[in-house]
Amino acid sequence: MPELVVYLLEGRSVEHKRALVKDLTSAVVKNLGVPQESVTVSLVETARTDKAKGGVLFADMKAG
Amino acid sequence: MPELVVYLLEGRSVEHKRALVKDLTSAVVKNLGVPQESVTVSLVETARTDKAKGGVLFADMKAG
Amino acid sequence: MPELVVYLLEGRSVEHKRALVKDLTSAVVKNLGVPQESVTVSLVETARTDKAKGGVLFADMKAG
Amino acid sequence: MPELVVYLLEGRSVEHKRALVKDLTSAVVKNLGVPQESVTVSLVETARTDKAKGGVLFADMKAG
Amino acid sequence: MPELVVYLLEGRSVEHKRALVKDLTSAVVKNLGVPQESVTVSLVETARTDKAKGGVLFADMKAG
Amino acid sequence: MPELVVYLLEGRSVEHKRALVKDLTSAVVKNLGVPQESVTVSLVETARTDKAKGGVLFADMKAG
Structure with missing residues (x-):
C-alpha cells in the first residue's frame, strides 16, 4: 500500500x-x-526463454 | 473465476x-x-534478495 | 507479505x-x-466483457 | 502495450x-x-506444488 | 491453467x-x-492517465 | 522490459x-x-471497498 512489482530479465546482482x-x-x-x-x-x-518482444524470445535475439 | 494469487517469501513446506x-x-x-x-x-x-519493505531487501533485514 | 490478489467478476456486495x-x-x-x-x-x-473462458466472453455466455 | 502474461505449469520446451x-x-x-x-x-x-484447482495441489492430483 | 492476462489501454470495442x-x-x-x-x-x-512509457504518461503524449 | 506495476488506492491526481x-x-x-x-x-x-489490510477493508478503517 502501495505495492510495486518490477518484471525484469534475470541476472541482476x-x-x-x-x-x-x-x-x-x-x-x-x-x-x-x-x-x-x-x-x-x-x-x-x-528467464530469456520465457519472455518475448515482437513475437521473438529474448533467448533468440541477437546481442545489441 | 475466481483466481487467487498469493505472493509469499520462499521456503514454505x-x-x-x-x-x-x-x-x-x-x-x-x-x-x-x-x-x-x-x-x-x-x-x-x-527470494529474500528479490523483495523489500520500507526500501530494504528482506535479505538485509535483521531476524526478528 | 504475504499479499493476496483475487480476480473475480464484478458485482459483489x-x-x-x-x-x-x-x-x-x-x-x-x-x-x-x-x-x-x-x-x-x-x-x-x-467486467463480463473483459473476461473469457474457453475463448468465449462471459458477456456472451448463456446464464446457467 | 499491450503486455501479455501467461501463467502455466512448468515443464514446456x-x-x-x-x-x-x-x-x-x-x-x-x-x-x-x-x-x-x-x-x-x-x-x-x-511448480505443481505451487498451484491448485478446487483446493487441491496439482502435485496431489491423479494423472488423467 | 493456463491463465492469460492482457494489459491494454482502455477504449477497445x-x-x-x-x-x-x-x-x-x-x-x-x-x-x-x-x-x-x-x-x-x-x-x-x-486509462491513459495511469500508464507511462519512457517516464511519460500516455495522456501527455502527442498523437502519432 | 522492465515493466513496473504499482498497486495503489484510488484518488491520486x-x-x-x-x-x-x-x-x-x-x-x-x-x-x-x-x-x-x-x-x-x-x-x-x-477502491477502498476492494482492498484490505489485516483482514479489514480500507473502507471500514478509521481515518488516521
Missing part, C-alpha cells in the same frame, strides 16, 4: 537490486506522501 | 502449501457461492 | 467482500504463521 | 514457448492493430 | 475483445495441447 | 501520477542501465 528497491521506494514516498514502511517492492525475474 | 490452498478455496466458496472446482490458487514465491 | 477478505486473511495467518497485520488482500473486479 | 509467443503476438497485432514490436509476452511457470 | 480472446485461446490450445475449456483470458484496461 | 512515473522510471534507468524508452509503468488503482 544483489547490489543492483538493493539500490533499485531503495530508489523506487523513495520515489513513491516523495510523490504519494505515504510512510516509507508501507511500501513493498517485489522483483520478478524472467 | 508442501504441507503448509497444501493446507493453505485448501483453506483459501473454502473461504472463496463460502463467501462468493461459486463451485469449488472453479477456484484456482497460484502461489508465487519470492 | 461490500458485505460479501468484507467477509471474504476476513476469511482469506484468517486462512493465511493460520497456515503461514504470519502476523494478521502483515496480510493484504486486493480484489480485482473484471 | 523452448520450442513450444517459441511458437506460443509468436502466435499470441500475431493474435494481438491482428485484433488490436498495434505494431508487432510493441507487444511483449511473459511466461510465468508455476 | 466488445467486438475487438471478442475476437481477441478467441484467437488468443486458439493459440494456447494449439501450442500447449490443453483443452479449450481450461483456458481463461482476462483483459485489464488502463 | 494526474499531477501526482505524472511525477511518480517520471521518478520511478529514472530509478530504473539509473540502477539497471536500460534505455529510458524501454521502461513502462502501469498504475492500478483499487
Whole structure:
C-alpha cells in the first residue's frame, strides 16, 4: 500500500537490486506522501526463454 | 473465476502449501457461492534478495 | 507479505467482500504463521466483457 | 502495450514457448492493430506444488 | 491453467475483445495441447492517465 | 522490459501520477542501465471497498 512489482530479465546482482528497491521506494514516498514502511517492492525475474518482444524470445535475439 | 494469487517469501513446506490452498478455496466458496472446482490458487514465491519493505531487501533485514 | 490478489467478476456486495477478505486473511495467518497485520488482500473486479473462458466472453455466455 | 502474461505449469520446451509467443503476438497485432514490436509476452511457470484447482495441489492430483 | 492476462489501454470495442480472446485461446490450445475449456483470458484496461512509457504518461503524449 | 506495476488506492491526481512515473522510471534507468524508452509503468488503482489490510477493508478503517 502501495505495492510495486518490477518484471525484469534475470541476472541482476544483489547490489543492483538493493539500490533499485531503495530508489523506487523513495520515489513513491516523495510523490504519494505515504510512510516509507508501507511500501513493498517485489522483483520478478524472467528467464530469456520465457519472455518475448515482437513475437521473438529474448533467448533468440541477437546481442545489441 | 475466481483466481487467487498469493505472493509469499520462499521456503514454505508442501504441507503448509497444501493446507493453505485448501483453506483459501473454502473461504472463496463460502463467501462468493461459486463451485469449488472453479477456484484456482497460484502461489508465487519470492527470494529474500528479490523483495523489500520500507526500501530494504528482506535479505538485509535483521531476524526478528 | 504475504499479499493476496483475487480476480473475480464484478458485482459483489461490500458485505460479501468484507467477509471474504476476513476469511482469506484468517486462512493465511493460520497456515503461514504470519502476523494478521502483515496480510493484504486486493480484489480485482473484471467486467463480463473483459473476461473469457474457453475463448468465449462471459458477456456472451448463456446464464446457467 | 499491450503486455501479455501467461501463467502455466512448468515443464514446456523452448520450442513450444517459441511458437506460443509468436502466435499470441500475431493474435494481438491482428485484433488490436498495434505494431508487432510493441507487444511483449511473459511466461510465468508455476511448480505443481505451487498451484491448485478446487483446493487441491496439482502435485496431489491423479494423472488423467 | 493456463491463465492469460492482457494489459491494454482502455477504449477497445466488445467486438475487438471478442475476437481477441478467441484467437488468443486458439493459440494456447494449439501450442500447449490443453483443452479449450481450461483456458481463461482476462483483459485489464488502463486509462491513459495511469500508464507511462519512457517516464511519460500516455495522456501527455502527442498523437502519432 | 522492465515493466513496473504499482498497486495503489484510488484518488491520486494526474499531477501526482505524472511525477511518480517520471521518478520511478529514472530509478530504473539509473540502477539497471536500460534505455529510458524501454521502461513502462502501469498504475492500478483499487477502491477502498476492494482492498484490505489485516483482514479489514480500507473502507471500514478509521481515518488516521
